[in-house]
Structures are given as structure tokens and as C-alpha cells.
Amino acid sequence: xxxxxxxxxxxxxxxxxxxxxxxxxxxxxxxxxxxxxxxxxxxxxxxxxxxxxxxxxxxxxxxxxxxxxxxxxxxxxxxxxxxxxxxxxxxxxxxxxxxxxxxxxxxxxxxxxxxxxxxxxxxxxxxxxxxxxxxxxxxxxxxxxxxxxxxxxxxxxxxxxxxxxxxxxxxxxxxxxxxxxxxxxxxxxxxxxxxxxxxxxxxxxxxxxxxxxxxxxxxxxxxxxxxxxxxxxxxxxxxxxxxxxxxxxxxxxxxxxxxxxxxxxxxxxxxxxxx
Amino acid sequence: xxxxxxxxxxxxxxxxxxxxxxxxxxxxxxxxxxxxxxxxxxxxxxxxxxxxxxxxxxxxxxxxxxxxxxxxxxxxxxxxxxxxxxxxxxxxxxxxxxxxxxxxxxxxxxxxxxxxxxxxxxxxxxxxxxxxxxxxxxxxxxxxxxxxxxxxxxxxxxxxxxxxxxxxxxxxxxxxxxxxxxxxxxxxxxxxxxxxxxxxxxxxxxxxxxxxxxxxxxxxxxxxxxxxxxxxxxxxxxxxxxxxxxxxxxxxxxxxxxxxxxxxxxxxxxxxxxxxxxxxxxxxxxxxxxxxxxxxxxxxxxxxxxxxxxxxxxxxxxxxxxxxxxxxxxxxxxxxxxxxxxxxxxxxxxxxxxxxxxxxxxxxxxxxxxxxxxxxxxxxxxxxxxxxxxxxxxxxxxxxxxxxxxxxxxxxxxxxxxxxxxxxxxxxxxxxxxxxxxxxxxxxxxxxxxxxxxxxxxxxxxxxxxxxxxxxxxxxxxxxxxxxxxxxxxxxxxxxxxxxxxxxxxxxxxxxxxxxxxxxxxxxxxxx
Numbered sequence: 001x002x003x004x005x006x007x008x009x010x011x012x013x014x015x016x017x018x019x020x021x022x023x024x025x026x027x028x029x030x031x032x033x034x035x036x037x038x039x040x041x042x043x044x045x046x047x048x049x050x051x052x053x054x055x056x057x058x059x060x061x062x063x064x065x066x067x068x069x070x071x072x073x074x075x076x077x078x079x080x081x082x083x084x085x086x087x088x089x090x091x092x093x094x095x096x097x098x099x100x101x102x103x104x105x106x107x108x109x110x111x112x113x114x115x116x117x118x119x120x121x122x123x124x125x126x127x128x129x130x131x132x133x134x135x136x137x138x139x140x141x142x143x144x145x146x147x148x149x150x151x152x153x154x155x156x157x158x159x160x161x162x163x164x165x166x167x168x169x170x171x172x173x174x175x176x177x178x179x180x181x182x183x184x185x186x187x188x189x190x191x192x193x194x195x196x197x198x199x200x201x202x203x204x205x206x207x208x209x210x211x212x213x214x215x216x217x218x219x220x221x222x223x224x225x226x227x228x229x230x231x232x233x234x235x236x237x238x239x240x241x242x243x244x245x246x247x248x249x250x251x252x253x254x255x256x257x258x259x260x261x262x263x264x265x266x267x268x269x270x271x272x273x274x275x
Numbered sequence: 276x277x278x279x280x281x282x283x284x285x286x287x288x289x290x291x292x293x294x295x296x297x298x299x300x301x302x303x304x305x306x307x308x309x310x311x312x313x314x315x316x317x318x319x320x321x322x323x324x325x326x327x328x329x330x331x332x333x334x335x336x337x338x339x340x341x342x343x344x345x346x347x348x349x350x351x352x353x354x355x356x357x358x359x360x361x362x363x364x365x366x367x368x369x370x371x372x373x374x375x376x377x378x379x380x381x382x383x384x385x386x387x388x389x390x391x392x393x394x395x396x397x398x399x400x401x402x403x404x405x406x407x408x409x410x411x412x413x414x415x416x417x418x419x420x421x422x423x424x425x426x427x428x429x430x431x432x433x434x435x436x437x438x439x440x441x442x443x444x445x446x447x448x449x450x451x452x453x454x455x456x457x458x459x460x461x462x463x464x465x466x467x468x469x470x471x472x473x474x475x476x477x478x479x480x481x482x483x484x485x486x487x488x489x490x491x492x493x494x495x496x497x498x499x500x501x502x503x504x505x506x507x508x509x510x511x512x513x514x515x516x517x518x519x520x521x522x523x524x525x526x527x528x529x530x531x532x533x534x535x536x537x538x539x540x541x542x543x544x545x546x547x548x549x550x551x552x553x554x555x556x557x558x559x560x561x562x563x564x565x566x567x568x569x570x571x572x573x574x575x576x577x578x579x580x581x582x583x584x585x586x587x588x589x590x591x592x593x594x595x596x597x598x599x600x601x602x603x604x605x606x607x608x609x610x611x612x613x614x615x616x617x618x619x620x621x622x623x624x625x626x627x628x629x630x631x632x633x634x635x636x637x638x639x640x641x642x643x644x645x646x647x648x649x650x651x652x653x654x655x656x657x658x659x660x661x662x663x664x665x666x667x668x669x670x671x672x673x674x675x676x677x678x679x680x681x682x683x684x685x686x687x688x689x690x691x692x693x694x695x696x697x698x699x700x701x702x703x704x705x706x707x708x709x710x711x712x713x714x715x716x717x718x719x720x721x722x723x724x725x726x727x728x729x730x731x732x733x734x735x736x737x738x739x740x741x742x743x744x745x746x747x748x749x750x751x752x753x754x755x756x757x758x759x760x761x762x763x764x765x766x767x768x769x770x771x772x773x774x775x776x777x778x779x780x781x782x783x784x785x786x787x788x789x790x791x792x793x794x795x796x797x798x799x800x801x802x803x
Contacts, residue, residue, distance in 0.1 A: 040705075079716050083708045090704050098612060194608070194703035195311075198601040201708065202594070205715040209593050212722035212768055216333045 051077030052138035061150035071168035074142030089183030094193030131176035171235025188266025315602035323648035326591030327656035357426035364666035368544035370555025370568030373508030409436030415524025428495030511568035588656025607697035641690035645683035681751025695790035750779030
């Protein structure tokens with residue numbers, strides 16, 4: 001007797017289940033039906049806007065040579081917010097391992113790289129949207145606050161909506177997204193949320209702290225070129241771009257290399273180890 | 276057969292099983308039997324120790340490399356600065372008019388004017404444009420000095436640009452005398468009395484009513500090699516902070532208790548690398564001596580890149596904090612994830628005690644890791660620093676002990692803070708993130724905006740951040756003293772913190788205590 005005749009539903013056609021859109025839909029359902037990612041993304045927005053507004057309120061530009069970059073001031077909130085973005089990426093994979101869900105996921109979707117790709121896509125889309133909102137809010141706050149604090153045409157800030165400002169905003173959105181993906185890649189590689197977030201935050205914060213405290217300008221400049229945080233935030237600069245250790249897009253390229261390396265390592269571990 | 280009431284078995288609750296230490300022992304067993312956490316504590320020690328070497332080795336602008344035959348080939352290194360009686364590197368470059376004083380004696384002067392030239396803007400030919408003005412610590416006055424070589428013991432009474440009359444001795448010591456600035460209508464009388472190796476300083480506004488400023492004992496003054504002879508005289512110095520400057524003092528009513536032999540003019544330190552910026556001059560008319568000295572100072576060498584702090588050996592602390600925070604958070608979140616918390620609370624229903632036991636274990640792990648790491652890092656780093664060619668500021672054993680114990684306390688409190696946050700949020704990744712962000716980001720934003728920062732910081736940062744956030748505890752590692760009498764860049768990147776060592780630690784302690792209080796409240800209120 002065939003399965004259908006016994007009253008079982010017909011097996012789901014494998015060809016459809018294994019197609020990328022179906023996996024993507026499944027991963028998106030997983031992502032949106034738990035509360036945690038939503039609150040984390042809300043945290044990214046809140047931190048970026050609130051800290052940016054606070055930094056803008058504290059900043060004063062009293063002369064033409066005050067040396068402050070209005071875009072960097074507005075986007076100060078990225079310093080803590082990137083940690084939350086990294087948590088989104090880490091937990092997307094880390095929660096699968098900590099709950100044992102990974103076994104079910106890989107049973108349903110044995111093509112592991114497709115599964116990882118679907119995860120990365122969901123994280124990319126959601127963090128991209130959240131950080132676009134965050135950066136827009138921070139930029140708006142900056143435009144409202146900064147002209148009243150001396151960032152005026154008389155002090156060399158003709159407008160706070162130049163091409164460079166747009167590049168800074170787009171660069172910051174891309175930066176936050178790349179950091180979330182870095183977290184995802186590291187979590188896939190070490191398979192433990194706690195260890196993964198420790199590694200990611202260490203990679204982010206220790207480079208600039210080291211560069212600031214060693215009194216060796218040559219090595220400090222190299223650390224600023226290598227570290228994902230200082231390199232990536234070169235994309236935020238709108239003043240003094242020529243004196244940066246890297247150009248804005250080169251800086252984002254360095255972050256992209258870190259992220260690509262982490263994702264490749266994660267993909268290799270996922271492919272080569274039992275879940 | 277009778278069916279009597281069966282007494283259910285109860286395992287006895289012996290006093291020792293009910294004790295707090297039993298609970299601590301249980302929690303310690305939990306910690307030490309999880310391999311990952313023990314590894315994390317080990318990585319904390321290893322990171323701080325291993326990074327001491329590179330952090331110390333790259334900190335110098337001029338490494339003394341050993342050439343052939345082990346002789347240092349330090350051609351590119353500037354000559355080492357002189358060291359004072361306490362072994363500390365000093366600036367000892369000033370213009371001195373002196374005569375020998377054998378045995379005891381007194382020198383008295385009236386200072387009627389203190390003026391100077393400072394750089395007021397960029398000039399032509401690379402020379403700054405000079406204008407009249409005084410630095411806060413421009414100085415002119417009288418001095419009794421062991422000899423005219425750099426770094427020798429001295430005591431001096433002086434008028435300063437904006438700090439009134441001071442008595443200073445042996446480079447690091449400073450006592451205030453009469454306030455206010457010097458002018459013809461408000462002259463200052465200064466007096467130094469030598470009695471063996473003891474020197475007493477007096478000041479007066481009218482030459483009749485004298486006030487004792489201080490009495491000090493200088494070890495070098497009775498050196499048998501010079502048969503009790505010292506140099507006594509007038510001096511001026513203009514601290515520069517990198518710019519050219521001069522100071523001019525006008526002295527009259529010069530009274531010497533010994534038979535005067537005529538003045539010898541000496542630019543102490545010469546006009547070389549560690550000497551004065553330009554030679555001094557003096558003119559004499561009647562009883563009035565006008566003395567002008569070029570850039571120089573008599574002070575400890577501090578601030579900027581001229582001197583290095585042994586704190587560099589402990590820069591790995593930030594690296595060590597991360598694995599410790601991860602382990603401390605997982606010590607709690609592991610219980611929630613595995614459901615072990617219900618067993619723990621069944622065994623120890625008094626939740627506050629369980630919390631205290633866990634905090635005690637984490638604090639002990641952090642403290643021991645910090646102390647071991649700091650001892651090793653200082654042992655590794657200090658010899659490396661001494662080879663960089665930059666003078667290392669000497670620290671007392673007491674200071675080193677404070678740095679070591681403080682590093683232990685810093686890590687212990689960071690662990691307790693991370694653990695408390697983990698109880699509040701009950702999830703490892705968010706807890707670890709919150710702990711790391713609250714410790715690292717304020718520091719990063721502060722050093723980023725400093726004059727030596729990486730330029731990424733935003734505006735508006737400042738010392739207040741390092742006074743109110745947990746990272747204030749880094750002050751406990753500060754090895755360089757701050758000198759009121761030296762104008763320098765006392766910034767974080769140079770190893771200076773806005774709070775006193777133990778005050779900084781107290782700020783971190785307050786954070787840990789507040790987080791622990793909230794954790795206690797939530798642990799009692801919520802179901803596990």
C-alpha cells in the first residue's frame with residue numbers, strides 16, 4: 001500500500017523545500033517570531049540616536065579650527081550600537097546551537113551552506129533596515145542640534161547635507177550591517193554565543209584602545225588600518241579625510257575582509273563538523 | 276503486624292552544610308570543573324602577561340639595540356636626562372649666578388620685578404614671535420645647591436609667574452609661600468639659611484617680618500668630597516613646554532652672611548640637549564642685579580614623551596578583561612540555560628546567599644588572576660622598558676604593590692559586574708555585550724578625543740567620563756605622579772587619570788554594587 005493510500009499526506013517535494021526562497025522564508029519566520037531580535041534591533045536604533053543626540057548636545061564648535069567632524073559627532077552612537085548589531089548576528093547562529101535547534105534546521109535543510117546563506121540574508125536585511133533607520137534618526141538629530149552649537153557656515157560647515165555627509169551615512173549603515181555579519185560568521189565558527197560575542201567585541205574595541213595608549217604613531221596608524229572599528233569608521237569622516245589612515249571606502253573594505261574571513265571560516269566549520 | 280506511621284527519611288541539615296562557606300565551596304566546584312571557564316581565567320592571566328612584552332618594547336621612540344660585543348649602539352638616542360637625588364629623571368637646566376659657601380650661611384635678597392618673554396605666535400625664519408609675558412611657573416629666586424652639575428641636591432626660594440612665592444627642593448618638592456605676584460610696589464624678600472645639611476626657607480613682604488616656609492634636610496649637602504662647600508646664589512628659569520621663553524628677575528639688597536667672592540655665571544646643564552634653550556645674561560648696577568635666564572626648568576621630568584611609566588606593562592588588562600567577563604557571565608547564564616539554577620535554588624533556597632557565594636567565587640577568581648598577571652607582567656615588562664632608552668619613572672615598592680593589588684581588585688569587580696548583569700538579563704550574549712560596552716566604550720570615546728587620540732572620537736568627551744564609569748578603576752594602575760608645580764599634559768594617553776587610584780576603584784565598586792543590588796532584587800522577585 002502506498003503512503004497516500006494509508007492517509008499520510010504526500011511527502012513534501014524535496015525540490016521545492018531545498019530551494020533557497022523556501023529556506024529564506026523559513027529563516028525569516030524563525031527570526032521574526034521570537035521577540036529578542038526585535039528588541040536588539042530596537043536597541044541599535046535607540047542607542048545610535050540617543051548617544052548621537054547626546055554627543056551633539058555636548059559638542060561645541062567655537063571657531064573655524066575646532067577640528068570637530070559633524071558626521072562623526074552625530075554618529076557617536078555607533079560605538080555602543082555596533083555591539084548590539086554584533087549580538088544580532090551572533091545570536092542568529094548561536095541560538096541554534098544553544099537550543100539544539102541546529103539539528104532540526106540541518107535535517108530540514110541538509111545543504112548547510114544554503115542554510116547559512118539564508119541566515120546571513122535575513123540578518124543582513126533586518127540589520128540594514130534597522131541601521132538605516134538608526135542613522136537617519138541620528139543624522140536628523142545632528143541637523144537639528146549641531147547648527148545651534150557652532151557648526152555653522154562661518155565655522156566652515158556650509159551645510160550638513162553634502163555628498164560627504166551622505167557617504168558617511170551610507171558608510172555607517174553598511175558598517176553596522178557588516179559587523180552583524182561578522183558576529184554571525186564568528187558564531188558559526190566557534191558555535192557558542194558567549195565566546196563568539198567576546199571575540200567579536202575584542203576585535204572591535206581592542207584595536208582602537210591599543211592604538212590610543214601605545215605611544216608609537218607608526219604602529220598606532222597600522223592598528224587603525226587593520227582594526228575593523230577604526231578602519232570602518234573612517235567611512236564616517238567628512239573633514240580631514242586626506243589625513244585618515246585609509247580612505248573611507250578602503251576602510252569599509254577592511255571591515256568587509258574581516259566579515260568575509262569570518263563567514264568563510266564559519267562556513268568551513270559548519271560544512272566540516274557535525275552539528 | 277502493625278502498620279505504624281512511617282517516618283519519612285530526612286537527611287540531616289548539619290551546621291557545616293548550612294554554612295555559607297559550604298555554598299562557596301559548591302560554587303567553586305562548579306567553576307573549576309567547567310573547562311572553558313578555567314581556560315578563560317587562564318587566558319586572562321596569559322593575555323596580560325604576554326602583552327606586557329610587546330607593549331613595553333614598542334613604547335619607545337629610540338630602542339637601545341645591542342651592537343657588536345654587547346655595547347649599546349644608541350647613536351640615534353638623545354642623551355639620557357639627569358636623575359635627581361631620588362633617582363627620578365629631572366629637568367635641571369637654568370641660569371645660575373653663584374659663589375661657594377663653605378659651612379653654614381644665610382643668603383637674603385629682595386626681588387622687585389619678575390618679567391619674561393614668551394612665544395606669542397609664529398614668527399619669521401622659524402623663530403617664534405616673542406612678546407612679554409610669564410608662564411605660570413616662570414621662576415626667579417635664590418638657591419643653595421650641592422654643586423653645579425645636573426641632578427644635584429638643592430633647595431630654593433623663588434617667586435613664580437602666577438603661583439606666588441614657593442620653596443622647592445630636590446626637584447619633586449614644592450611648598451607655597453606668600454601669594455601674589457612680584458612688582459616694585461609689592462617686592463618679595465627671600466631668605467635661605469643653611470645649617471649643615473638642613474636648609475630653611477623664609478619669605479617676607481617687607482624685609483622685617485619673616486615667615487618660615489619650610490625646613491628641609493638635603494642628603495647631598497655634607498658630601499665629604501667637597502668638604503661641606505656648596506654653591507649659593509641667584510637663578511632664573513623659564514619652563515617652556517616646547518616654546519622659547521625667558522625670565523628676568525631684578526634682585527637688590529643682596530645680603531650674604533659670608534665674605535663675598537664675586538659671582539660666577541653658569542648655565543647649568545650647558546646649552547646642549549638637556550641644557551638651557553639659550554644662555555642667560557646678567558647686569559649689575561649699584562646694588563641691583565638683573566638676571567635673565569633662557570628656556571629651562573628645575574623640576575621633575577614628567578608629562579609628554581620624555582619619561583615612561585611602568586604602567587605600560589599592564590596595558591594588557593583590557594585584553595584580559597574580555598575572557599574574564601565572558602566566564603563571569605556564563606557562570607550565571609550557564610545555570611539558566613541548563614536549568615541548573617532550579618537545582619541550585621532548591622539546594623540553597625536563600626537566594627541572597629547563593630548570589631553572595633557566586634559573587635565571592637567570581638571575585639576571588641578575578642582577584643587572583645589579576646594579581647598573578649600583574650606580578651608577571653611587571654616582571655616581564657619593567658626590564659624591557661629600561662632598554663627602550665627613555666627614562667622610566669621610578670616607582671616605590673608601595674606603588675607597585677598598589678598597582679598589583681589594584682589590578683586584582685579591578686578584575687574582581689569587573690567579574691562581579693558582569694555576573695550581576697548576567698543575572699539581570701539572564702542571556703549570555705546580551706550580558707557580555709552590556710558589560711564590555713559599559714567598561715570599554717567610555718574609555719574608547721575619552722582616549723579617542725584626547726590630543727593623542729586616533730581622531731575618531733566625537734566632541735565633548737572629557738574627564739568626567741573617566742570619573743563616573745567603571746573604567747575609572749584604571750586609575751589604580753597609574754604609576755606616574757602628578758606634580759602641581761609642573762605644567763604638562765596630564766592626559767589618559769600619557770598615563771594620567773582624573774581620579775585618585777583608590778577613588779577610581781571605588782567608582783567601579785559602586786557600579787558592581789549597584790548591579791549586584793538590582794540582581795539581588797530581581798533574583799528574589801522572579802521565578803527561576
